[in-house]
Amino acid sequence: MESLVSTMVGRDDVQGELSAFMTATEGQALILRGETEVGKSALLDHVAGLAASENHRVIRAAGVEAEAELPFAGLHQLLYSLLPRSAGLDEGHRAVFDVVFGLRDCKAPSVMTLGIAVLDLLSLAAAEQPLLLLLDDGQWMDASSAEVCGFVGRRLTGSSVKMLIAVRSDVGSRFDTSALPELPVAALPERAAGQLLDLRHPRLDTQTRRIVMEQAMGNPLALLELPAYVNGGHHGRTAEEPLGFGDVPLSRRLQHVYGIRIERLPAPVRDELLRGALDGVGAGPGGNHAPGARYRMREADEAVAAGLLDTDPATGDLVFRHPLIRTTVVRLATPNQRRAAHAELAGVHRHDVERRARHLAASIVDPDEEVAAALEAAADSATRRGGAIAAVAWLTRAAELSETPADRSRRLGDAAFIAGHAALLDQARKLVRSDLPPGASESAAAVVTSAYVALYEDGDVRAAHRHVAAGIESLRKDSAHEPADVLTRLVNVLLAISQYAGDSVLWDRTEQLMDSLGDRVDTRSAIYRDAWSDVVRHGAGVHERVERAFAGVSELEPWDVSRLAVAAYHVDTLSQYRPYLQRAVDLEVETGAVATGMTMLHLIMLDQLAAGEWDDAERTGQRALELTTSHGNALFTHHTRAYLGLLAAMRGQVERARESQAVLDAWARPRGVGFLTQIADAIGTAAALSEGDYEAAYLYAIGITPPGSFERYAHQASRTLLDLVEAAVHTGRLEQARRHAQAASDAGLPGVSPRLALITYGALAMTAADEKEAEDMYARAEAHPAGAGFPFELARIRLAHGVRLRHTRGPKAARPVLVRAAESFERLGARGWAERAQAELRSSGAPARASLSYLTALTWQERRIAELAASGLTNKEIGARMHLSPRTVSSHLYRVFPKLGVTSRAALRDALGKTGAGGDV
Secondary structure (H helix, E strand, C coil), X not given: CCCCHHHCCCCHHHHHHHHHHHHCCCCEEEEEEECCCCCHHHHXXXXXXXXXXXXXXXXXXXXXXXXXXXXXXXXXXXXXXXXXHHHHCCHHHHHHHHHHCCCCCCCCCCHHHHHHHHHHHHHHHHCCCCEEEEEECHHHCCHHHHHHHHHHHCCCCCCCEEEEEEEECCCCCHHHHCCCCEEECCCCCHHHHHHHHHHHCCXXXXXXXXXXXXXXXXXXXXXXXXXXXXXXXXXXXXXXXCCCCCCCCHHHHHHHHHHHHHHCCCHHHHHHHHHHHHCCCCCCXXXXXCCCCCCCCCCCHHHHHCCCEEECCCCCCEEECCHHHHHHHHHHCCHHHHHHHHHHHHHHCCCCHHHHHHHHHHHCCCCCHHHHHHHHHHHHHHHHCCCHHHHHHHHHXXXXXXXXXXXXXXXXXXXXXXXXXXXXXHHHHHHHHCCCCCCCCCCHXXXXXXXXXXXXXHCCHHHHHHHHHHHHHHHHHCCCCCCHHHHHHHHHHHHHHHHHHCCHHHHHHHHHHHHHHHHHCCHHHHHHHHHHHCHHHHCCCXXXXXXXXXXXXXXXXXXXXXXXXXXXXXXXXXXXHHHHHHHXXXXXXXXXXXXXXXXXXXXXXXXXXXXXXXXXXXXXXXXXXXXXXXXXXXXXXXXXXXXXHHHHHHHCCHHHHHHHHHHHHHHHHHHCCHHHHHHHHHHHHHHHHHCCCHHHHHHHHHHHCCCCCCCCCCHHHHHCHHHHHHHHHHCCCHHHHHHHHHHHHHCCHHHCCHHHHHHHHHHHHHHCCCHHHHHHHHHHHHCCHHHHHCHHHHHHHHHHHHHHHHHHCCHHHHHHHHXXXXXXXXXXXXXXXHHHHHHHHHHXXXXXXXXXXXXXXXXXXHHHHHHHHHCCCCHHHHHHHHCCCHHHHHHHHHHHHHHHCCCCHHHHHHHHHHHCCCCCC
């Protein structure tokens, strides 16, 4: 578009705001928001001029409709010229850029991980010269790039980087919720509009001037473009004749103006414009992959003379003056012309899987297996990069272009499968219905989709189980017509249904079916069965199998990552896989496998709960609740409320916990969703324990499993081991408590998971009749390496130990152990437990809260890092555990050492022990 810098009229206020934006001493981001063609691009030009005069480096990019579905296409534009500087970053951040721009085949990073890498790259570039990023037409920016730009824009304070983004007010965009400051750009007031019109078209007659002013409505571009059209440019029509626009939107009017100029061009020039328009020319240096430069238009001088193209001063390439010209070029072309142009562009992008496939798909009408296969490959690429929604569209088109019914059916099934994981259940149903001829039996893909709908929307585990089991039985008898992955999908959804049902009868049927399939069961499905069903009986060795499966994480689909992480949760090793989930979840909940993203949020919350990061867990849970509610996923909504209720119970927010318990139980119990009814009982148990109502806690706990045994297929049976034992001890049911603790030991629970080892030793210590045996077991529990990962359980064991010591060896022996328990409960925010620990401290002769005075010297994060370092973890391992960089960990330790009066890591444990925190790692 022709620059309006030299004729900027009526924009004094906006220009003043932009000048202040540029002269601000710190980096910041700003959104310019206004209607189409209101002059936002001209204002970007104005700011670019200001920046150049202040020796800023200016980088420009623009969103384009043609790439709105290509993940990271916009970000590639914005960073293209800076990527050579990534050599100055550490290996981790270089790898992030390689992954998102297609140079390395790994799992896509999260918004946070990528955003931090972008911030580091920008800081590196701005260290030599202040940087200004200008993004035009932000409403067409692909979702992944917009999320990263929003993340970066909110964190520019303290840098020499500024970001200015122009978006249309009449088109929704991802920047609408970016929480960045905005500057509105309104239409010009009548007086300013008249000044601009008179300045650029000084010899208009009165009638023409009046018509243009009425039709332009203060829009600067319309004021510049309409006069030539009104003044006889439209096939000799005079100014007195009506324009015939009626209520046509202003952008359509301008498209008509541009259309006249386009139609007058020679056919070869129009073809050249069409290729450029379909490939987004003028929107930056290419798509999401490094080689992906856009089409370069040539031999289009007539289009330049007609005011349709400009020359980019930086590259010398021909570019469209305005996005509306691109749109008009495409709309004027015939379908055959568009298909021919797409075919040529597919050849241009033959090395870019996704861009080539997009053009190929638009280039043909009749079935073509080569194109269908290319689209299938593009869908696979998009899925791995967090673009499951785009993958559904490409697979659907691939099905349309398939040459055989079998290939068509397979691709529609794949599309429906991904749509189900993307929370597009209505679309999934339509896809499988479109593949079902009248009178035909239901396909395996339809069975999977129906099961997702029954499970997620209604929580109908019984009907869903019957439906899928029948589908597997049918496929088991006649497998000749279905590929192996169809059977695997059926098996996996049956396992998910069985897990939620938590019913021994349904689980028995599931295991019978899987046994009948023999070696046709996928190795990962076998892991899911053993982990999700009954870890007491099948959990041994699952941890190692999960670890081996995660070794090939770059080859895993997002749903495989989440399923393996669910298996890791059941054997309490989730913490080592949380980074994978955090890298994936932000991508998946926006444009990817949304339902899978919901599960990932649950898992992240569970790991935060286990690690004692309860405030973070609350935030994660609320985010998951908003997501599940907005998508109408009733099962996941109640699942999220279950974990929020459990957190409330642990914190001592008893009223809130019981409200969650009642709502959860009322929804899940009639439907037979045993997984959730067990959590409801666990909430009741935890809430009762928190307020010291041990009788109620015992009754809730034995509702999950009777003492002395572990109910088959009840996932909470082993998880509430310590709850049942503790409640039984405090209600005088010592025999039941001892029998239950011994049952845990006899079942080999310490070998199943680190948490089960910790609480089994604690339960054995609480129930030991012999003092030496009790002390041995308490020592074993408190020294267990798992203690650092499960601080709530460890604090409970310490509290019980301290109480026992006070009665057997006196107050002095009890005090150090009680101090550690009290400090942990207070740090966690476990109100009821903290009050009980303080009461025990007072009984041991310690003044109230005096024992915790040493903690004022250290922040919570400093204390946590010191404890982990004292346990022997390296800075890198601590960083992975707390999701910090090793450099940040080192900085914290540098501050901790003088506060504790030590000079080395080796002295940390003794220093913490002397202050009363020793060993709480």
